[in-house]
Amino acid sequence: xxxxxxxxxxxxxxxxxxxxxxxxxxxxxxxxxxxxxxxxxxxxxxxxxxxxxxxxxxxxxxxxxxxxxxxxxxxxxxxxxxxxxxxxxxxxxxxxxxxxxxxxxxxxxxxxxxxxxxxxxxxxxxxxxxxxxxxxxxxxxxxxxxxxxxxxxxxxxxxxxxxxxxxxxxxxxxxxxxxxxxxxxxxxxxxxxxxxxxxxxxxxxxxxxxxxxxxxxxxxxxxxxxxxxxxxxxxxxxxxxxxxxxxxxxxxxxxxxxxxxxxxxxxxxxxxxxxxxxxxxxxxxxxxxxxxxxxxxxxxxxxxxxxxxxxxxxxxxxxxxxxxxxxxxxxxxxxxxxxxxxxxxxxxxxxxxxxxxxxxxxxxxxxxxxxxxxxxxxxxxxxxxxxxxxxxxxxxxxxxxxxxxxxxxxxxxxxxxxxx
Ligand SMILES: NC(=O)c1ccc[n+]([C@@H]2O[C@H](COP(=O)([O-])OP(=O)(O)OC[C@H]3O[C@@H](n4cnc5c(N)ncnc54)[C@H](O)[C@@H]3O)[C@@H](O)[C@H]2O)c1
Ligand SMILES: CC(=O)N[C@@H]1[C@@H](OP(=O)(O)OP(=O)(O)OC[C@H]2O[C@@H](n3ccc(=O)[nH]c3=O)[C@H](O)[C@@H]2O)O[C@H](CO)[C@@H](O)[C@@H]1O
Numbered sequence: 001x002x003x004x005x006x007x008x009x010x011x012x013x014x015x016x017x018x019x020x021x022x023x024x025x026x027x028x029x030x031x032x033x034x035x036x037x038x039x040x041x042x043x044x045x046x047x048x049x050x051x052x053x054x055x056x057x058x059x060x061x062x063x064x065x066x067x068x069x070x071x072x073x074x075x076x077x078x079x080x081x082x083x084x085x086x087x088x089x090x091x092x093x094x095x096x097x098x099x100x101x102x103x104x105x106x107x108x109x110x111x112x113x114x115x116x117x118x119x120x121x122x123x124x125x126x127x128x129x130x131x132x133x134x135x136x137x138x139x140x141x142x143x144x145x146x147x148x149x150x151x152x153x154x155x156x157x158x159x160x161x162x163x164x165x166x167x168x169x170x171x172x173x174x175x176x177x178x179x180x181x182x183x184x185x186x187x188x189x190x191x192x193x194x195x196x197x198x199x200x201x202x203x204x205x206x207x208x209x210x211x212x213x214x215x216x217x218x219x220x221x222x223x224x225x226x227x228x229x230x231x232x233x234x235x236x237x238x239x240x241x242x243x244x245x246x247x248x249x250x251x252x253x254x255x256x257x258x259x260x261x262x263x264x265x266x267x268x269x270x271x272x273x274x275x276x277x278x279x280x281x282x283x284x285x286x287x288x289x290x291x292x293x294x295x296x297x298x299x300x301x302x303x304x305x306x307x308x309x310x311x312x313x314x315x316x317x318x319x320x321x322x323x324x325x326x327x328x329x330x331x332x333x334x335x336x337x338x339x340x341x342x343x344x345x346x347x348x349x350x351x352x353x354x355x356x357x358x359x360x361x362x363x364x365x366x367x368x369x370x371x372x373x374x375x376x377x378x379x380x381x382x383x384x385x386x387x388x389x390x391x392x393x394x395x396x397x398x399x400x401x402x403x404x405x406x407x408x409x410x411x412x413x414x415x416x417x418x419x420x
Contacts, residue, residue, distance in 0.1 A: 178208025261341030263330030327394025
Protein backbone atom coordinates (compact mmCIF):
# COMPACT_ATOMS: atom_id res chain seq x y z
CA UNK A 1 0.00 0.00 0.00
CA UNK A 2 1.50 3.31 -1.00
CA UNK A 3 1.45 6.60 0.88
CA UNK A 4 -0.71 9.29 -0.71
CA UNK A 5 0.09 11.96 1.83
CA UNK A 6 3.12 12.02 4.08
CA UNK A 7 3.07 14.56 6.88
CA UNK A 8 6.17 15.74 8.71
CA UNK A 9 5.49 17.41 12.06
CA UNK A 10 8.26 19.85 12.97
CA UNK A 11 10.10 21.47 10.07
CA UNK A 12 13.50 22.21 11.61
CA UNK A 13 16.98 20.87 10.96
CA UNK A 14 15.63 17.29 10.73
CA UNK A 15 12.00 17.61 9.65
CA UNK A 16 12.53 19.95 6.70
CA UNK A 17 15.28 17.91 5.00
CA UNK A 18 13.19 14.76 5.56
CA UNK A 19 10.06 16.38 4.11
CA UNK A 20 12.11 17.63 1.15
CA UNK A 21 13.66 14.20 0.58
CA UNK A 22 10.21 12.58 0.28
CA UNK A 23 8.92 15.42 -1.89
CA UNK A 24 11.93 15.13 -4.20
CA UNK A 25 10.74 11.58 -4.94
CA UNK A 26 7.37 12.95 -6.11
CA UNK A 27 5.58 12.20 -2.88
CA UNK A 28 2.90 14.60 -1.69
CA UNK A 29 4.24 16.00 1.59
CA UNK A 30 2.45 18.27 4.03
CA UNK A 31 4.85 19.78 6.53
CA UNK A 32 3.46 21.09 9.81
CA UNK A 33 5.15 23.54 12.14
CA UNK A 34 3.87 25.78 14.92
CA UNK A 35 6.32 28.46 13.78
CA UNK A 36 4.34 30.64 11.34
CA UNK A 37 7.48 32.28 10.03
CA UNK A 38 9.00 28.90 9.13
CA UNK A 39 5.76 27.86 7.41
CA UNK A 40 5.58 31.07 5.36
CA UNK A 41 9.26 30.84 4.40
CA UNK A 42 8.93 27.25 3.22
CA UNK A 43 5.76 28.03 1.24
CA UNK A 44 7.78 30.67 -0.62
CA UNK A 45 10.22 27.88 -1.57
CA UNK A 46 12.86 29.24 0.80
CA UNK A 47 14.47 27.88 3.94
CA UNK A 48 14.84 29.29 7.45
CA UNK A 49 17.92 27.27 8.46
CA UNK A 50 21.37 26.82 6.96
CA UNK A 51 22.15 23.39 5.57
CA UNK A 52 24.11 22.85 2.35
CA UNK A 53 21.97 21.80 -0.67
CA UNK A 54 18.70 21.99 1.27
CA UNK A 55 17.64 25.26 -0.38
CA UNK A 56 17.57 23.84 -3.94
CA UNK A 57 15.69 20.69 -2.91
CA UNK A 58 13.05 22.67 -0.99
CA UNK A 59 12.66 25.20 -3.81
CA UNK A 60 12.14 22.45 -6.41
CA UNK A 61 9.76 20.55 -4.10
CA UNK A 62 7.59 23.59 -3.38
CA UNK A 63 7.58 24.84 -6.99
CA UNK A 64 6.73 21.31 -8.19
CA UNK A 65 3.72 21.27 -5.85
CA UNK A 66 5.02 18.27 -3.87
CA UNK A 67 5.76 20.09 -0.61
CA UNK A 68 3.59 22.54 1.27
CA UNK A 69 3.67 23.72 4.86
CA UNK A 70 0.96 24.67 7.35
CA UNK A 71 0.49 25.22 11.05
CA UNK A 72 -2.14 22.55 11.72
CA UNK A 73 -2.09 18.82 10.87
CA UNK A 74 -4.15 17.22 8.10
CA UNK A 75 -5.30 13.66 7.48
CA UNK A 76 -2.32 11.68 6.15
CA UNK A 77 -1.15 8.12 5.55
CA UNK A 78 2.10 8.60 7.45
CA UNK A 79 3.24 11.08 10.10
CA UNK A 80 6.86 11.64 11.01
CA UNK A 81 7.35 13.57 14.23
CA UNK A 82 10.60 15.58 14.37
CA UNK A 83 9.97 18.11 17.13
CA UNK A 84 12.52 19.16 19.77
CA UNK A 85 13.34 16.95 22.76
CA UNK A 86 15.50 19.15 24.99
CA UNK A 87 16.13 18.52 28.65
CA UNK A 88 14.52 20.37 31.51
CA UNK A 89 15.29 20.79 35.21
CA UNK A 90 18.16 18.57 36.27
CA UNK A 91 18.75 17.13 32.76
CA UNK A 92 15.43 15.28 32.59
CA UNK A 93 14.11 14.69 29.04
CA UNK A 94 11.39 17.17 28.13
CA UNK A 95 8.74 15.30 26.11
CA UNK A 96 6.28 18.20 26.05
CA UNK A 97 6.83 18.94 22.32
CA UNK A 98 6.27 15.29 21.38
CA UNK A 99 3.12 15.21 23.52
CA UNK A 100 1.86 18.40 21.86
CA UNK A 101 2.58 16.95 18.41
CA UNK A 102 0.78 13.70 19.29
CA UNK A 103 -2.20 15.66 20.60
CA UNK A 104 -2.26 17.73 17.41
CA UNK A 105 -2.35 14.73 15.05
CA UNK A 106 -4.72 12.61 17.18
CA UNK A 107 -7.94 14.22 15.86
CA UNK A 108 -6.95 13.67 12.21
CA UNK A 109 -5.57 10.13 12.59
CA UNK A 110 -7.32 7.65 10.29
CA UNK A 111 -7.37 3.87 10.33
CA UNK A 112 -4.26 2.45 8.63
CA UNK A 113 -2.06 5.46 9.37
CA UNK A 114 1.59 5.06 10.32
CA UNK A 115 3.04 7.28 13.06
CA UNK A 116 6.83 7.49 13.33
CA UNK A 117 8.66 9.23 16.14
CA UNK A 118 12.02 10.53 14.89
CA UNK A 119 12.83 12.89 17.77
CA UNK A 120 15.65 11.64 19.97
CA UNK A 121 13.82 10.23 22.99
CA UNK A 122 14.34 8.29 26.22
CA UNK A 123 13.66 4.56 26.31
CA UNK A 124 9.91 3.96 26.51
CA UNK A 125 8.94 7.21 24.74
CA UNK A 126 7.30 5.48 21.78
CA UNK A 127 5.05 3.43 24.06
CA UNK A 128 4.26 6.63 25.94
CA UNK A 129 3.36 8.40 22.69
CA UNK A 130 1.12 5.48 21.68
CA UNK A 131 -0.58 5.88 25.07
CA UNK A 132 -1.21 9.60 24.47
CA UNK A 133 -2.73 8.88 21.06
CA UNK A 134 -4.84 6.00 22.39
CA UNK A 135 -6.19 8.18 25.19
CA UNK A 136 -7.52 10.65 22.63
CA UNK A 137 -8.84 8.13 20.07
CA UNK A 138 -10.80 5.30 21.67
CA UNK A 139 -12.41 4.60 18.29
CA UNK A 140 -9.05 3.30 16.97
CA UNK A 141 -6.82 0.44 18.11
CA UNK A 142 -3.10 0.89 18.80
CA UNK A 143 -0.24 -1.65 18.80
CA UNK A 144 0.10 -1.73 22.59
CA UNK A 145 -3.34 -3.32 22.97
CA UNK A 146 -4.07 -4.76 19.53
CA UNK A 147 -0.61 -6.00 18.48
CA UNK A 148 -0.23 -6.82 14.80
CA UNK A 149 -3.86 -6.08 14.00
CA UNK A 150 -3.85 -2.50 15.24
CA UNK A 151 -5.56 0.27 13.26
CA UNK A 152 -2.55 2.53 13.72
CA UNK A 153 1.06 1.44 13.21
CA UNK A 154 3.72 3.09 15.33
CA UNK A 155 7.52 3.01 15.12
CA UNK A 156 10.56 4.75 16.51
CA UNK A 157 13.05 5.58 13.75
CA UNK A 158 15.87 7.79 14.99
CA UNK A 159 17.72 10.22 12.76
CA UNK A 160 21.53 10.13 12.67
CA UNK A 161 22.45 12.69 10.01
CA UNK A 162 25.43 14.97 10.61
CA UNK A 163 24.61 18.70 10.46
CA UNK A 164 26.41 20.09 7.42
CA UNK A 165 26.06 16.80 5.52
CA UNK A 166 22.37 16.19 6.10
CA UNK A 167 21.23 15.90 2.48
CA UNK A 168 23.77 13.18 1.65
CA UNK A 169 23.57 11.28 4.94
CA UNK A 170 19.76 11.32 4.98
CA UNK A 171 19.77 9.18 1.85
CA UNK A 172 22.90 7.12 2.41
CA UNK A 173 22.95 6.27 6.12
CA UNK A 174 21.49 2.98 7.31
CA UNK A 175 18.35 3.59 9.34
CA UNK A 176 17.30 1.83 12.50
CA UNK A 177 13.61 0.94 12.39
CA UNK A 178 12.04 0.21 15.76
CA UNK A 179 8.46 -0.84 15.16
CA UNK A 180 6.14 -1.53 18.08
CA UNK A 181 5.29 -4.70 16.16
CA UNK A 182 6.84 -6.40 13.11
CA UNK A 183 3.99 -5.00 10.97
CA UNK A 184 4.83 -1.47 12.17
CA UNK A 185 8.50 -2.04 11.25
CA UNK A 186 7.59 -3.35 7.80
CA UNK A 187 5.37 -0.35 7.13
CA UNK A 188 8.05 2.10 8.34
CA UNK A 189 10.71 0.39 6.21
CA UNK A 190 8.38 0.71 3.22
CA UNK A 191 8.06 4.43 3.88
CA UNK A 192 11.79 5.17 4.18
CA UNK A 193 12.65 3.02 1.16
CA UNK A 194 11.01 5.80 -0.90
CA UNK A 195 14.27 7.76 -0.67
CA UNK A 196 16.71 5.65 1.33
CA UNK A 197 19.80 4.17 -0.32
CA UNK A 198 21.13 2.87 3.00
CA UNK A 199 19.64 -0.22 4.66
CA UNK A 200 16.62 -0.33 6.97
CA UNK A 201 17.76 -2.34 9.99
CA UNK A 202 14.80 -3.61 11.95
CA UNK A 203 14.54 -3.91 15.74
CA UNK A 204 11.99 -3.04 18.41
CA UNK A 205 11.13 0.48 19.59
CA UNK A 206 13.00 0.37 22.91
CA UNK A 207 16.23 -0.86 21.31
CA UNK A 208 15.95 1.80 18.59
CA UNK A 209 15.49 4.51 21.24
CA UNK A 210 18.53 3.28 23.15
CA UNK A 211 20.53 2.92 19.93
CA UNK A 212 20.24 6.65 19.17
CA UNK A 213 21.24 7.61 22.71
CA UNK A 214 24.13 5.12 22.58
CA UNK A 215 25.58 6.57 19.36
CA UNK A 216 25.78 10.07 20.76
CA UNK A 217 26.99 8.96 24.18
CA UNK A 218 29.77 6.99 22.48
CA UNK A 219 30.91 10.16 20.72
CA UNK A 220 30.57 12.27 23.86
CA UNK A 221 32.71 9.84 25.88
CA UNK A 222 35.36 9.80 23.16
CA UNK A 223 35.46 13.59 22.91
CA UNK A 224 35.72 13.75 26.71
CA UNK A 225 38.78 11.53 26.49
CA UNK A 226 40.38 13.99 24.03
CA UNK A 227 39.37 16.96 26.21
CA UNK A 228 40.82 15.33 29.30
CA UNK A 229 44.07 14.70 27.39
CA UNK A 230 44.19 18.40 26.49
CA UNK A 231 44.14 19.36 30.17
CA UNK A 232 46.83 16.81 30.99
CA UNK A 233 49.00 17.95 28.06
CA UNK A 234 48.70 21.61 29.04
CA UNK A 235 50.01 20.70 32.48
CA UNK A 236 52.81 18.60 31.02
CA UNK A 237 53.86 21.09 28.33
CA UNK A 238 52.94 18.73 25.48
CA UNK A 239 51.14 19.69 22.27
CA UNK A 240 47.94 17.63 22.50
CA UNK A 241 47.27 17.69 18.75
CA UNK A 242 50.69 16.31 17.95
CA UNK A 243 50.24 13.71 20.69
CA UNK A 244 46.90 12.56 19.26
CA UNK A 245 48.32 12.46 15.72
CA UNK A 246 51.10 10.22 16.92
CA UNK A 247 48.89 7.97 19.06
CA UNK A 248 46.48 7.59 16.14
CA UNK A 249 49.30 5.99 14.12
CA UNK A 250 48.59 2.91 16.25
CA UNK A 251 46.38 0.59 14.17
CA UNK A 252 43.74 0.29 16.91
CA UNK A 253 43.77 3.82 18.36
CA UNK A 254 41.53 6.56 16.97
CA UNK A 255 41.30 9.48 19.39
CA UNK A 256 38.97 12.37 18.57
CA UNK A 257 39.90 16.05 18.80
CA UNK A 258 39.80 18.29 21.88
CA UNK A 259 37.95 21.58 21.62
CA UNK A 260 36.35 24.31 23.74
CA UNK A 261 33.60 21.90 24.86
CA UNK A 262 30.80 19.93 23.27
CA UNK A 263 27.86 21.77 21.77
CA UNK A 264 24.86 21.28 19.57
CA UNK A 265 21.39 19.99 20.05
CA UNK A 266 22.41 16.36 20.38
CA UNK A 267 25.70 15.25 21.89
CA UNK A 268 25.53 17.70 24.77
CA UNK A 269 21.93 16.62 25.47
CA UNK A 270 21.22 12.99 24.58
CA UNK A 271 23.62 11.25 27.01
CA UNK A 272 21.68 12.90 29.85
CA UNK A 273 18.61 10.87 28.79
CA UNK A 274 20.53 7.69 29.64
CA UNK A 275 21.84 9.21 32.88
CA UNK A 276 18.37 10.37 33.93
CA UNK A 277 16.92 6.86 33.53
CA UNK A 278 19.97 4.97 34.86
CA UNK A 279 21.72 7.17 37.42
CA UNK A 280 23.41 4.26 39.21
CA UNK A 281 24.76 2.52 36.12
CA UNK A 282 25.66 5.40 33.79
CA UNK A 283 28.79 6.54 35.64
CA UNK A 284 31.16 6.87 32.68
CA UNK A 285 28.54 8.59 30.52
CA UNK A 286 27.86 11.10 33.28
CA UNK A 287 31.54 11.78 33.89
CA UNK A 288 32.07 12.40 30.17
CA UNK A 289 29.29 15.00 30.27
CA UNK A 290 30.94 16.66 33.26
CA UNK A 291 34.38 16.67 31.57
CA UNK A 292 33.00 18.19 28.38
CA UNK A 293 30.80 20.71 30.20
CA UNK A 294 33.77 21.91 32.24
CA UNK A 295 35.92 22.64 29.19
CA UNK A 296 34.55 26.17 28.46
CA UNK A 297 35.54 27.25 31.99
CA UNK A 298 39.07 25.96 31.38
CA UNK A 299 39.24 27.91 28.10
CA UNK A 300 38.12 31.09 29.86
CA UNK A 301 40.94 30.66 32.37
CA UNK A 302 43.41 30.33 29.44
CA UNK A 303 42.08 33.54 27.91
CA UNK A 304 42.43 35.34 31.23
CA UNK A 305 46.03 34.11 31.47
CA UNK A 306 46.75 35.36 27.91
CA UNK A 307 45.28 38.75 28.81
CA UNK A 308 47.49 38.91 31.91
CA UNK A 309 50.57 38.09 29.79
CA UNK A 310 49.65 40.70 27.21
CA UNK A 311 49.06 43.35 29.86
CA UNK A 312 52.41 42.60 31.48
CA UNK A 313 54.31 42.65 28.14
CA UNK A 314 52.61 45.63 26.51
CA UNK A 315 52.17 47.94 29.46
CA UNK A 316 48.64 48.69 28.20
CA UNK A 317 45.69 49.05 30.56
CA UNK A 318 42.95 46.36 30.51
CA UNK A 319 40.50 48.88 28.97
CA UNK A 320 42.88 49.31 26.04
CA UNK A 321 43.08 45.63 25.12
CA UNK A 322 40.99 44.27 22.26
CA UNK A 323 40.01 40.63 22.40
CA UNK A 324 38.77 38.82 19.27
CA UNK A 325 36.88 35.53 19.46
CA UNK A 326 36.78 33.53 16.23
CA UNK A 327 33.59 31.46 15.97
CA UNK A 328 30.26 31.32 17.78
CA UNK A 329 28.71 28.23 16.13
CA UNK A 330 28.89 24.88 17.88
CA UNK A 331 31.02 23.34 15.13
CA UNK A 332 32.71 24.31 11.85
CA UNK A 333 30.99 25.75 8.80
CA UNK A 334 27.43 25.92 10.09
CA UNK A 335 25.27 28.73 11.54
CA UNK A 336 23.85 26.73 14.45
CA UNK A 337 24.60 28.43 17.79
CA UNK A 338 22.49 26.08 19.91
CA UNK A 339 24.22 24.76 23.03
CA UNK A 340 27.43 26.23 21.62
CA UNK A 341 30.38 26.27 24.03
CA UNK A 342 31.75 29.24 22.07
CA UNK A 343 28.61 31.22 22.88
CA UNK A 344 28.98 30.61 26.60
CA UNK A 345 32.69 31.46 26.46
CA UNK A 346 32.07 34.74 24.58
CA UNK A 347 29.17 35.64 26.91
CA UNK A 348 31.31 35.16 29.95
CA UNK A 349 34.24 37.06 28.43
CA UNK A 350 31.84 39.91 27.58
CA UNK A 351 31.05 40.19 31.26
CA UNK A 352 34.65 39.95 32.41
CA UNK A 353 36.67 41.86 29.77
CA UNK A 354 37.01 45.61 30.28
CA UNK A 355 38.25 46.47 26.77
CA UNK A 356 36.67 45.90 23.37
CA UNK A 357 35.41 42.41 22.52
CA UNK A 358 35.11 41.38 18.86
CA UNK A 359 33.29 38.28 17.61
CA UNK A 360 33.90 36.85 14.15
CA UNK A 361 31.22 34.47 12.88
CA UNK A 362 31.05 34.35 9.06
CA UNK A 363 27.86 32.24 9.10
CA UNK A 364 25.57 34.80 10.77
CA UNK A 365 24.56 38.37 9.91
CA UNK A 366 23.47 39.63 13.33
CA UNK A 367 24.61 38.80 16.81
CA UNK A 368 22.27 36.69 18.92
CA UNK A 369 20.33 38.82 21.40
CA UNK A 370 22.34 37.50 24.33
CA UNK A 371 25.48 39.19 22.91
CA UNK A 372 23.97 42.35 21.47
CA UNK A 373 25.52 45.50 22.91
CA UNK A 374 28.14 43.38 24.65
CA UNK A 375 30.46 42.68 21.74
CA UNK A 376 30.90 43.66 18.09
CA UNK A 377 30.36 41.30 15.18
CA UNK A 378 33.11 41.82 12.64
CA UNK A 379 35.07 40.07 9.89
CA UNK A 380 38.34 38.18 9.91
CA UNK A 381 40.48 41.00 8.51
CA UNK A 382 39.17 43.62 10.95
CA UNK A 383 39.66 41.30 13.91
CA UNK A 384 43.19 40.38 12.84
CA UNK A 385 44.19 43.99 12.38
CA UNK A 386 42.69 45.33 15.62
CA UNK A 387 42.87 42.62 18.25
CA UNK A 388 45.62 42.20 20.82
CA UNK A 389 44.52 38.67 21.70
CA UNK A 390 43.05 36.10 19.30
CA UNK A 391 40.85 33.29 20.62
CA UNK A 392 40.07 30.53 18.13
CA UNK A 393 36.88 28.75 19.18
CA UNK A 394 35.58 27.16 15.97
CA UNK A 395 37.61 25.72 13.09
CA UNK A 396 35.58 27.40 10.32
CA UNK A 397 37.22 27.14 6.88
CA UNK A 398 37.73 30.94 6.82
CA UNK A 399 39.81 30.74 10.00
CA UNK A 400 41.87 27.78 8.82
CA UNK A 401 42.72 29.77 5.68
CA UNK A 402 44.28 32.69 7.59
CA UNK A 403 47.84 33.30 6.45
CA UNK A 404 50.18 32.02 9.17
CA UNK A 405 52.31 35.15 8.81
CA UNK A 406 49.47 37.18 10.35
CA UNK A 407 49.54 35.00 13.46
CA UNK A 408 53.22 35.29 14.26
CA UNK A 409 54.05 36.96 17.59
CA UNK A 410 50.41 37.28 18.58
CA UNK A 411 48.72 36.34 21.84
CA UNK A 412 46.69 33.31 20.79
CA UNK A 413 44.40 30.86 22.56
CA UNK A 414 43.71 28.16 19.97
CA UNK A 415 41.14 25.66 21.25
CA UNK A 416 41.04 23.69 17.99
CA UNK A 417 44.72 23.29 17.18
CA UNK A 418 44.45 24.82 13.71
CA UNK A 419 46.80 27.80 14.16
CA UNK A 420 49.65 25.78 15.63
N1 LIG B 1 19.62 18.62 14.42
C1 LIG B 1 20.22 17.46 14.40
O1 LIG B 1 21.36 17.35 13.99
C2 LIG B 1 19.51 16.21 14.85
C3 LIG B 1 20.01 14.96 14.42
C4 LIG B 1 19.36 13.81 14.85
C5 LIG B 1 18.25 13.89 15.68
N2 LIG B 1 17.80 15.12 16.06
C6 LIG B 1 16.61 15.16 16.89
O2 LIG B 1 15.51 15.53 16.04
C7 LIG B 1 14.56 16.29 16.79
C8 LIG B 1 14.33 17.62 16.09
O3 LIG B 1 15.54 18.33 16.10
P1 LIG B 1 15.79 19.59 15.15
O4 LIG B 1 17.25 19.86 15.23
O5 LIG B 1 15.15 19.38 13.83
O6 LIG B 1 14.98 20.69 15.96
P2 LIG B 1 14.52 22.14 15.42
O7 LIG B 1 14.30 22.97 16.62
O8 LIG B 1 15.44 22.59 14.34
O9 LIG B 1 13.12 21.84 14.72
C9 LIG B 1 12.00 21.44 15.42
C10 LIG B 1 10.79 22.15 14.82
O10 LIG B 1 9.63 21.64 15.46
C11 LIG B 1 8.70 22.72 15.59
N3 LIG B 1 7.70 22.35 16.59
C12 LIG B 1 7.78 22.40 17.94
N4 LIG B 1 6.66 21.93 18.48
C13 LIG B 1 5.85 21.58 17.47
C14 LIG B 1 4.55 21.03 17.40
N5 LIG B 1 3.86 20.71 18.50
N6 LIG B 1 4.00 20.81 16.18
C15 LIG B 1 4.68 21.15 15.07
N7 LIG B 1 5.91 21.65 15.08
C16 LIG B 1 6.50 21.86 16.26
C17 LIG B 1 9.57 23.91 15.92
O11 LIG B 1 8.90 25.12 15.63
C18 LIG B 1 10.79 23.65 15.03
O12 LIG B 1 10.66 24.29 13.77
C19 LIG B 1 15.13 16.41 18.20
O13 LIG B 1 14.63 15.37 18.99
C20 LIG B 1 16.62 16.21 17.99
O14 LIG B 1 17.26 15.75 19.15
C21 LIG B 1 18.39 16.28 15.66
C1 LIG C 1 27.42 9.88 16.86
C2 LIG C 1 27.43 11.11 16.01
O1 LIG C 1 28.38 11.32 15.28
N1 LIG C 1 26.36 11.93 16.08
C3 LIG C 1 26.22 13.11 15.25
C4 LIG C 1 25.98 14.34 16.12
O2 LIG C 1 26.07 15.47 15.30
P1 LIG C 1 26.81 16.79 15.85
O3 LIG C 1 26.90 17.75 14.73
O4 LIG C 1 26.20 17.26 17.09
O5 LIG C 1 28.23 16.11 16.19
P2 LIG C 1 29.73 16.50 16.18
O6 LIG C 1 30.24 16.88 14.84
O7 LIG C 1 30.43 15.39 16.83
O8 LIG C 1 29.81 17.81 17.08
C5 LIG C 1 29.35 17.82 18.43
C6 LIG C 1 30.24 18.72 19.28
O9 LIG C 1 31.43 18.02 19.58
C7 LIG C 1 32.56 18.80 19.20
N2 LIG C 1 33.63 17.86 18.77
C8 LIG C 1 33.37 16.95 17.81
C9 LIG C 1 34.34 16.05 17.41
C10 LIG C 1 35.61 16.11 18.00
O10 LIG C 1 36.55 15.35 17.68
N3 LIG C 1 35.82 17.03 18.97
C11 LIG C 1 34.86 17.93 19.37
O11 LIG C 1 35.11 18.76 20.24
C12 LIG C 1 32.04 19.68 18.06
O12 LIG C 1 32.84 20.82 17.90
C13 LIG C 1 30.65 20.01 18.57
O13 LIG C 1 30.65 21.04 19.50
O14 LIG C 1 24.70 14.31 16.71
C14 LIG C 1 23.64 14.31 15.73
C15 LIG C 1 22.32 14.52 16.44
O15 LIG C 1 21.90 13.41 17.16
C16 LIG C 1 23.72 13.00 14.96
O16 LIG C 1 22.64 12.92 14.05
C17 LIG C 1 25.08 12.95 14.25
O17 LIG C 1 25.23 11.74 13.55
